[in-house]
Every structure is written in structure tokens, then in C-alpha cells.
Amino acid sequence: MTALELHGVDKVFNEGSDGRVEALRGINLSVESGEFISLIGPSGCGKSTLLRLVADLLPASQGRVTVNGKPPRQARLDRDYGMVFQSATLLEWRKIRANVELPLEIMGLSEEDRAQRADEMLNLVQLEQFADHYPWQLSGGMQQRVAIARALAFSPSILLMDEPFGALDEMTRERMQMELLQIWAETDTTILFVTHSIPEAVFLSTRVVIMSPRPGEITEIVEIDLPQPRVFETREDQRFFAQLTRVREGLRAVEKP
């Protein structure tokens, strides 16, 4: 089944004024259910914008976007996707469990169901003992795990992640990548992942989408030919380096003066 489909998608900000910015041009992308897709490209290439078109947080200027076969707006109303931002975006007045419960509360689940589901999710990210802490009592990496638990709490079929590990130190980052892959394998979710780290994109993804600087265009899609499940040693595998090189060269090729 096709999870995401973008066809001839353009995005222009401030059309018709001096501040006109062409962010995306002629985007065609099809993502099958269960794939792990990374979007990579230089800063300002529109990869976050692309994510927001899928999430119905921004409208496309041209072209067609479908999410689970539906217009993005319908997919959003049906809660087909969960979203994770670069900052954990936890609500600081809610304890950890209550943060994970937030989407469930909005969806009108009973208190019991919410608590049970939140505990399951906190188990999944191994933070069950922090359920009654406030966000400020947790480290950045832990907060981001809470954000992932929250995004998965209502079992969306798609996870949209906007540089979720961008603010973490290298060691935490690698551990989080492993955890995310385990969650991906356990939950059967389709993931669209924005990053500007080449190793991260290669390690995580089934395919890496390379984008050019503004206006962002998809210049190449690299199939990552590494065995699943990815493990710690994957990063030391010769094939891993070969894929790194392919993506790096793909990115160099699109550099515009």
C-alpha cells in the first residue's frame, strides 16, 4: 500500500509580493507503507516544508499530496500521522505521563485507557520510572523519547520527524537512532525523517531522498542496500561507507554556486 504520494508539488511563500520565495519545485515522491525515508539536503532546501505539506500544516501551491490515499487535511483529521519536532515540544506544566496522554485526551479517550496507553508507550521508550516527573527534570534525549512516545500514543500509521535528534550529542544520538529503529520494527510505522546528517540518514533509512538548495527539488533517491535489522556494527560495515559516499556525492552534485 502507498502511504504517501506527492505529485508535481510546488510550494511558494508570499506569492505575488516582494518576499516571494520558491521553496519547493516539482516534487514527485511515492512512499510505500513500512518504509523509512529520510529527506536530506542543505539548510533551507525546503525539507521541513515538505514535511509540513504532508502534515497539512501548510498547503501546497501546486500539485497533489495524498496521505494514506486521502487529502492531507482528511489524514490529519483522521490522525493518520504523529509528529516529532527538533525540540521535544513537551508542555512544561504537564508531567511526563500527562504529556504522552495529550493526544489521547484530545481524541476523547477515557482516563483509564489513556493511562494504560501512556504507560505502554513509556515502557516502549524505557521511561516508565519518569512518568511522574516534569519535563524539566529530564535530559534532552529523554525529553525527545517522550516526544516519540507521545507521537506514537495513538498508533498513527505514519511518523513525521523534523530533525528530531538535531539537538542531541553524538552518543545520545546514536542510541536514539537504535531505539527508533527498534520502535519502527515493532510498530510497523512508515517514517518520514528530515535530517542533515548523512550517517544518520544512511543508518536509519530504506531510502534517502536528496534535495537541492532552494528551490528544493528531489535530485536523487538513494536506495540503502544494508541488511535489516540495522545493528551497532552496521556503522562499521564496508557497505555502510559505500552508501555514505553515494549520498555525500549526491549532495555535492546538487551544490549550486
Next chain:
Amino acid sequence: MTRHLRRWLPAAGLFVAGLFLWESFVQVFDIKGFILPAPTAIVRTFVVEAPELLAAGIGTFSSALGGLLLGTAFAIVIAFAAARWTVVRDGAVPFAIAANSTPIIVLAPIANSWFGITSPLGSIFVVTVLVFFPVMINLVRGLMSPSPSQVELMQSYAAPRRTQLWKLQFPTALPYLFSALKVAAALSLIGAIVKEFFGGSQERLGQYITTKAGLLQFEEAWAAIVLASAFGILLYVAVVWIERKAMPWHVSIRNP
């Protein structure tokens, strides 16, 4: 407990030292009571005049508190409407900011002619208007201050506007609300007392102070000033107490 004590000690010491200096200054230089009465004289007068003073104080305090609550209630209603509907925000906020820059206390004489000189409604009215604008403006600012990604998060859940207001914008605005309330608490007593300077029942602090000062009974006037200050501090402490209960998570309150 001792740590608590140690933190309060410098302030308490300064307070006592200040009183001592004041007292010695008055005694040594033989300052006349109509210029500056000694603390001991003020305390003596306070004890003698206690029934009358407390009655006046409670009357004034009630007006201040009534106006504070009423003004805050109106401010909350209008601020939520402004946060919810752009047209209300664009329409009302500029006027609120303009009104907030005017010395609203000048309404006091008008309030006398509207509500009658001795009616407490005049005081409540002045305080309500005085409190309304700063609370409303700050609350609107707070309600509009969630981060863009927090707003996107709520949109990604397809949360209705009402839910966003209640679950995101209102908690975000709480620190703004309480900052405004601390200012408003002080304003409310100022408003009530100044309004009474322009006229009001004799059993009110404002009238008590002007009358006693007019009769050159400065010990009495000072006793009333001390009482007014005590009520002001009481109101402030009450706001701080509610603030701590309402937002234990906030960076200004939490204990690591």
C-alpha cells in the same frame, strides 16, 4: 527550616534596624510629630485607634478586593475572546493599550458623581477599570505566546480551537497572568484609597487619612498608612500563594 530562617534574617534585620534608626532620628533631633512621628508613637496610636482603623481598613480593602476580582474576571473574558477571534483582538487591543497608558485614576471624581460620594460602588468601579487593562493586555500577550511548534503540535492532533485555548494557550499564559495580578493587587489598593481621597464614606482609609492630616493628627494618619501597607502586602502575598499553587512547574517556582 534553618535555611529558611537564614534567608529571611537579612531582611528582618534591615527592617528592625530601619525602625531603630527612624526612632532614634526622631528622638535625637526632636522631630515634631506633624513632620514625622516616631514608630513607637504610631504603634501607640494604632492600638488606641484600632477599632476605628480596622473598620476603615476592611471597608477600603473590600472595595479594592471587589474591584480586583471584578476587573480580573472581565479581563479574562475579554482576553480569551481576543485570543480566540482575530477581529476582537485587532479591534480591542489597541484601545486597551491606549487606555492603559492614561492615568485612569482621574476617573475618581467622576465615579463620585455617578455612584454617589459615599457608595462603595464608586471605589469598586475605579478599581475595576484600573485593574482591567493591565491584566487583559498581559493575558492576551500570554495567550498568544505558545511556540510555533507547540501550535503545530496541537494542529497535528486536529485539536479544536477551544481545546487549544484551554490546554495550550491558557497554561502558557499563566505566568503572564500572575505577573499582571501582582501589579494589579497593588494598583487596586492605590485605586481604592485615592478614590476615597476625592470623597467617600468617613469610615474608609482614604477619608480617614485626609481628615486626620487636615486636623494635624499625623500619628493617626501614619497609623492608617501602615495599615494600608499591611493590606497591600497581604494582597500581594495572597497572589503569590495562589501562583505557587497554580503553576508549581514554572521555572520561577520549582525547586531542583
